[in-house]
Amino acid sequence: MLKARVPQDTASRVARYWHTHATAIALGAIAVSVLGCLTYGFALGDEIRYADERDYLALTYSLVNGEGYASDGQPTAYRPPGLVLLLAPLTVVLGDSMPVARLVGIAALAVSVWLAFLLGRRLRSPSCGAVAAVVVASYPLFVYTATTIYPQVPGMALLLGFLEAAFRAAERRGIPAALVAGLCGGMLALTVPTLAVSVPIVIGFLAWRHRPPRTVLVTMLALALLIPGAWTVRNAVVLDAFVPVSTNSGVNLLLGNSEHVTPETGSAADITRYYREAEQQDLDEIEANRFYREQALGWISDNPVEAAVLYVRKVAHAFAFSDDLFTEEQASPLHDVLAAITFSALFALVGLRLLLTRWHPLDPREKLLVTLVVVNILVLAVFFTRIRLRLPVDGLLILLAASALVRVVSLLREQGHHRISSP
Secondary structure, three states: OOOHHHHHHHHHHHHHHHHHOOHHHHHHHHHHHHHHHHHHHHHHOOOOOOHHHHHHHHHHHHOOOOOOOOOOOOOOOOOOOHHHHHHHHHHHOOOOOOHHHHHHHHHHHHHHHHHHHHHHHHHOOHHHHHHHHHHHHHHHHHHHHHOOOOOOOHHHHHHHHHHHHHHHHHHHHOHHHHHHHHHHHHHEEEEEOOHHHHHHHHHHHHHOOOOHHHHHHHHHHHHHHHHHHHHHHHHHHHHHHOOOOOOOHHHHHHHHOOOOOOOHHHOOOOOHHHHHHHOOOOHHHHHHHHHHHHHHHHHHOOOHHHHHHHHHHHHHHOOOOOOOOOOOOOOOHHHHHHHHHHHHHHHHHHHHHHHHHHHOOOHHHHHHHHHHHHHHHHHOOOOOOHHHHHHHHHHHHHHHHHHHHHHHHHHHHHHHHHHOOOO
């Protein structure tokens, strides 16, 4: 009898520790995350690993130097402005260096760790929040991407921030939280535009489940629309065209829908002939965007079956753990192994939670997270899928996985108590 109680008592003590010390664990995870990212970023020095980083830095320096949102001196909207708007204030204060620019991603990951804790606690329990915080802080793909000048980790912070603020606004019926939610939602649209679909889904869920005052919902939605709306007005004035967010939607659509595209090619797809045609026709940024979009839609129209099969395969590839990198020198077998192990474990836990729905139905908030994951992947696959582009969605998967892990541990403890108490 005593031997049977020892492992159960140990498991109970561990579970109680995570429950009672959840906040401290989350804060410790933030500290470890920041220290790890700073160490890795310091080792990288001034190295710029990807062409996208150069573009975002050039736009930031142009804005900070008073030249406006411009590329080579010409006004542009090719890159969504959200990341640049986050980089610019830090650049003004601390200077224009690569290590300084990396601080945005590092800070965004730290914020994401804390938000994962808050959302996990809201989803199930303090221990669920602590588990989610630890996983977000130690997730290799997050740590790697946080030290690049890419919008995905800031986008994840904005997505999680929007969720937490929206829940608070609905539950406490407060306008301040609604303003924060709207700000996060609007900036999300300007940082990772495909994630903007999350905003109406969450607001609709809150209206259905929580029924907050109409002023709360209107405030969230109005601010979430106002921010990208202001950018659209800027584009209309400066570029003399209707551009809701950016002028790269056409080329991204073509990179995911043309004759040489596979689910794995991503931004490395061969669309050279289209680039050449646009250059020969001397198309400007707006015209080129329209040209690429028309070519992609034309290919889909001419090849409906092939396009449909490709779309399904892109959806499946969205959950891959390895990509064919356009910048081959950045490929790493160790990176692939770590990504495979961590994402496989994450995916397995989410799958387990879905299997348990027969006996333990999903909580409405879990259903919301599942919906957000599915819809965002379906939207992403309209263009092209890459691991980096999926990362904000991984933040949602981690919340589901943490919920699954805590639930399974709780069930095992209950079964253990039942066996011990049985004669």
